[in-house]
Amino acid sequence: MIVDLSRLSGGRLKTGFTIAPDDPMLDGYGSQITEPIQLDVEVTNATGGMYVVTVNVLGSSVGSCRRCLEPVKVTIDDRFWVVYQQSKSADDEIGDADVIPIDPKATEIEIDEPVREWLFLERNRFPLCDKRCAGMCPQCGQNLNQKECDCERDETDERWGALSALRFDD
Ligand SMILES: [Zn+2]
Ligand SMILES: [Zn+2]
Structure with missing residues (x-):
């Protein structure tokens, strides 16, 4: 150009x-x-x-x-x-x-x-x-804008979930 x-x-x-x-x-x-x-x-x-x-x-x-x-x-x-x-x-x-x-x-x-x-x-x-995109389910990959999935969803933040898992491991 x-x-x-x-x-x-x-x-x-x-x-x-x-x-x-x-x-x-x-x-x-x-x-x-x-x-x-x-x-x-x-x-x-x-x-x-x-x-x-x-x-x-x-x-x-x-x-x-x-x-x-x-x-x-x-x-x-x-x-x-x-x-x-x-x-x-x-x-x-x-x-x-x-x-x-x-x-x-x-x-x-x-x-x-x-x-x-x-x-x-x-x-x-x-x-x-x-x-307002609802994203996708981290467990099954379902697009949550289209329909809900049957996975159990923890209401706590994912990152904290990973932390507490670490804590209970030892
Ligand atoms: Zn989206
Ligand atoms: Zn799911």
């Missing part, structure tokens, strides 16, 4: 990209991407040598509910921005880790890496199918 800086007019440029679900940059994403991810990109060059790239991300993925493990659709609808600053060499200290140095003669900016990084960092690892 390349932003062509020569297309800036009045210090602004709007462009867009689509990431296909099978794009190699999504390898290892961890949730299944089922539709293309849309990126609306706006570049502003307010002050000399500095480009602010704002990326609006729209898409969705399918993960597993953290309680009942059923598939759940997760919407991605967010925005982030990346700042690029022209510098004479890549070693130039810009003093801000969030600013990416680019060559002063650069006519384009490649945004694959920051986009990939953002997508992976912001991935919802623990989605919920519903705020």
Whole structure:
């Protein structure tokens, strides 16, 4: 995904990209991407040598509910921005880790890496199918949203149960 800086007019440029679900940059994403991810990109060059790239991300993925493990659709609808600053060499200290140095003669900016990084960092690892999801029975695996099972359920917290079991063992 390349932003062509020569297309800036009045210090602004709007462009867009689509990431296909099978794009190699999504390898290892961890949730299944089922539709293309849309990126609306706006570049502003307010002050000399500095480009602010704002990326609006729209898409969705399918993960597993953290309680009942059923598939759940997760919407991605967010925005982030990346700042690029022209510098004479890549070693130039810009003093801000969030600013990416680019060559002063650069006519384009490649945004694959920051986009990939953002997508992976912001991935919802623990989605919920519903705020009231009843989860699944730890004994028989029954999805308790669908029906109750016949397992005896201890009302005490599982973790304390494990502790007291230890205590009575010796
Ligand atoms: Zn659930
Ligand atoms: Zn059960």
